[in-house]
Amino acid sequence: MEKKAESELGLVLSALSDPNRRRVIAALAHAPAGTERTCVSFGLPVTKATLTHHFKILRQAGLIDQIDRGNSRAAFLRREYIDEKFPGLLNIILSEYPEYK
Amino acid sequence: MEKKAESELGLVLSALSDPNRRRVIAALAHAPAGTERTCVSFGLPVTKATLTHHFKILRQAGLIDQIDRGNSRAAFLRREYIDEKFPGLLNIILSEYPEYK
DNA sequence: ACAATGGTACGATGTCAATCATACCTATAT
């Protein structure tokens, strides 16, 4: 049985269904373009194992990339891709966080 | 224990994570404003019981409304609400269906 | 050298969501 390949948009919307993952994307979207941050730096209320899980999903959805910095892995937003493929999406995510006005 | 209240945006994104539900929203978004359609008219590959389930979720997310027509229940898009609260969202959903160009 | 830090891998668990079958309701159509 073939696993049903999920659409690109499906991956993105599923990834953003989780509040912890939205928090990451909102923080990156609010930060200056090109900002890199470690996974732990977002202060999500989950263990490290769960952190890895969430960032993997964001990566597979094409929303972020991660660069191996040896010591840590820097996560950054794939802003151009998102803005071209899903215009308006980042602003929608940001709108959930008034403090990122 | 209090059930964690999900955010408005969370409800919307969760609702749109499902391909069947996206299909409904895309069809309504493509149709002329104010278009009403019955649940079955979308031809989703699920049983009636599952249909009811999906439309309930779309309603709870605020994406559609349903009017009781006795015989059937007409579903229509809450376009103004969506466009005001989540600008660009409908176009993103539509972009998955090139035939709705 | 060694501890501390950021992260991954694996396995387990609990919860939630999508689906179905069945039974039932209401309105139109024959």
Place this chain on the structure above:
DNA sequence: ATATAGGTATGATTGACATCGTACCATTGT
């Protein structure tokens, strides 16, 4: 009147997912 069609309600099953603990790896800093 009776069948047909659109829809709801309920309960069961199944799979996916968020989470954790534990063990482990690499790099930086002391």
